[in-house]
Amino acid sequence: MHQQLTDKNIVCKELIKALEECHTSVWARYFGGCNQIKHDLNMCLRKERIERTKRNGEDAKYQYNHTIEIM
Incomplete structure (x- = not known):
């Protein structure tokens, strides 16, 4: 179950509760x-992961460029 994710993923919180119910x-x-709810939850979590990965990549690129400028 995805109970440990409830506090971290506010966007998917309703789907997590619906699947538990x-x-x-x-x-x-x-x-x-419950298959459709589970699929919807998986897609929501996937979307969150992709957005987080994109943000982390952008942050890493910024940090790298900033480090290069300092040197």
Whole structure:
């Protein structure tokens, strides 16, 4: 489950809660009732990861260029 991510990913928080709630129903969990929510959550987390990776790359490039200028 994604419970540890609830505080970190405010954007995906509702999807995490919806998946947890869906998983309380054994029938929905085992017969695909939660699949769409899980897919939506995975896409949300993926989007967050891609944005974070892009930001980190931009920050690293800035730091590298800044270091080169100082030398």
